[in-house]
Amino acid sequence: xxxxxxVKIFFDGGWRPATGMETAxxxxxxxxxxxxxxxxxxxxxxxxxxxxxxxxxxxxxxxxAVFLGDSLAVVGxxxxxxxxxxxxxxxxxxxAALQPPTGRPRIHHVKRSQNLAGIALARLHER
Numbered sequence: 001x002x003x004x005x006x007v008k009i010f011f012d013g014g015w016r017p018a019t020g021m022e023t024a025x026x027x028x029x030x031x032x033x034x035x036x037x038x039x040x041x042x043x044x045x046x047x048x049x050x051x052x053x054x055x056x057x058x059x060x061x062x063x064x065a066v067f068l069g070d071s072l073a074v075v076g077x078x079x080x081x082x083x084x085x086x087x088x089x090x091x092x093x094x095x096a097a098l099q100p101p102t103g104r105p106r107i108h109h110v111k112r113s114q115n116l117a118g119i120a121l122a123r124l125h126e127r
Contacts, residue, residue: 007065011069022034043073069110070112
């Protein structure tokens, strides 16, 4: 059963030399963190975070999801408003292949300071 109403889903990815890629998604106050995702770039991690966010939205039955991330490049590439470099095409294709959440999902940019998922990732490393 889909949850009615617009739901904000924050996503962020990061890369650390010791552990590799990590992602965080925040949905309705709950954070979903993945760590130790292996080698890759910071851009790969941002894409993996968006993909994780879309998967979660579908799994949770969210309707009219608004995906909010702080990477202008990933938001633009995902929306098709920025050219997607060849090394990111696999991520764009993976996004297109996912079962989208119901309604009209949208992907928007937010400032880093407003990205709850980025804040969740930062808190992991404060401990």
